[in-house]
Amino acid sequence: MATVAHSQADERLNDQVIVLVAAPGKAQIDDSVIAEAVSTVSLLFANPEVRWLDETGREACEIAFTPPPASHYNPRSLEERLRARLMGLAIDVAVLPLAGRRKKLLIADMDSTIIGQECIDELAAEAGVGDEVAEITERAMRGELGFREALKERVRQLKGLPQEAIDRVIVGRICINPGAETLVRTMKAHGAYTALVSGGFEPFAEHVAKVTGFDCFQANRLPCENGVLTGETAEPILGRDAKLEALERLVKKLGIDFADALAVGDGANDAAMVERAGLGVAYHAKPLLRQVADVRIDHGDLTALLYIQGYKKEEFVEP
Numbered sequence: 001m002a003t004v005a006h007s008q009a010d011e012r013l014n015d016q017v018i019v020l021v022a023a024p025g026k027a028q029i030d031d032s033v034i035a036e037a038v039s040t041v042s043l044l045f046a047n048p049e050v051r052w053l054d055e056t057g058r059e060a061c062e063i064a065f066t067p068p069p070a071s072h073y074n075p076r077s078l079e080e081r082l083r084a085r086l087m088g089l090a091i092d093v094a095v096l097p098l099a100g101r102r103k104k105l106l107i108a109d110m111d112s113t114i115i116g117q118e119c120i121d122e123l124a125a126e127a128g129v130g131d132e133v134a135e136i137t138e139r140a141m142r143g144e145l146g147f148r149e150a151l152k153e154r155v156r157q158l159k160g161l162p163q164e165a166i167d168r169v170i171v172g173r174i175c176i177n178p179g180a181e182t183l184v185r186t187m188k189a190h191g192a193y194t195a196l197v198s199g200g201f202e203p204f205a206e207h208v209a210k211v212t213g214f215d216c217f218q219a220n221r222l223p224c225e226n227g228v229l230t231g232e233t234a235e236p237i238l239g240r241d242a243k244l245e246a247l248e249r250l251v252k253k254l255g256i257d258f259a260d261a262l263a264v265g266d267g268a269n270d271a272a273m274v275e276r277a278g279l280g281v282a283y284h285a286k287p288l289l290r291q292v293a294d295v296r297i298d299h300g301d302l303t304a305l306l307y308i309q310g311y312k313k314e315e316f317v318e319p
Contacts, residue, residue: 015098016066016075016095017098017101018078018082019061019062019095019308020034020086021059021091023090023300026090026299027299028058029059029060040081040082040085041065041078046065049063053307053311079093092298100260100278102190102310103261103262103309105247105254106192106261106262107262107264107277108194108195108197108265109199110205111200113264114212115176115177116176116177118134119204120133120154123161126169137150142287151199152233157231159228163224166203169204176208180302181211181319185319190311194215195217199239199240199269201222202219202221240268240270261278261279262280265289267289270289282297295308303316
């Protein structure tokens with residue numbers, strides 16, 4: 001089995017790539033994993049080529065190959081076959097076109113994607129209605145409830161909560177997900193524009209965008225009067241459609257194609273932008289989003305989004 005250097009000649013010879021990404025600290029791509037993957041690919045395609053994206057830590061590699069005519073090739077079927085062969089290992093699998101992988105726009109959901117929490121659930125915990133609101137959030141994320149109605153119902157339950165609770169949640173409860181800052185910094189260093197689009201609320205999105213380095217953010221307003229939350233939901237309510245509109249607006253503003261955009265999220269509210277982007281990623285996501293995304297990351301952190309674009313570990317810009 002030969003390991004070859006990544007070159008422009010390779011780009012011309014191969015037009016598909018399988019990316020294997022191990023969850024940091026939970027798995028490694030050892031020789032047995034590579035042998036398993038290569039043997040699977042070799043049954044279908046000639047001369048697969050292994051290229052390391054992280055040779056030192058063995059966290060990520062890619063296997064380039066030339067597929068047969070489109071009528072005889074299904075990337076999703078290949079992905080599922082590889083996942084089945086690697087069952088039980090904390091390793092993600094993505095099958096992508098080799099060309100045009102590095103995107104010029106990153107558009108990302110916030111709650112449970114860039115951060116590990118749902119902000120409205122954390123506010124609800126401060127208000128003593130955490131379980132009730134979390135249940136509504138979960139149903140909305142699965143697509144069982146409309147986002148608008150679910151948001152209004154949850155905000156109503158926050159009526160009377162002191163405005164200072166927002167700051168307490170930001171300081172004490174909000175955690176940036178592993179790899180988020182590296183993802184944003186690396187893509188920006190290579191010329192990409194980065195946007196945080198949230199169905200949550202402006203104070204949280206502003207904080208998260210600043211900490212992680214996003215170029216811009218959008219989120220809903222959370223009305224307060226006399227130092228307490230009113231329980232009302234400010235219009236317009238920004239949800240699924242607003243995220244798609246943000247993608248469309250940024251593509252036009254930047255003068256790029258939708259193929260140049262990477263969209264990532266975890267729930268039903270992200271489905272429209274994830275489907276429309278050239279590379280749509282379901283990150284530790286609910287089933288509905290996993291079904292429509294081009295790539296799903298079930299094990300790795302957010303640096304997996306760099307590996308699937310072909311970035312090598314030494315190109316990462318760490319915080």
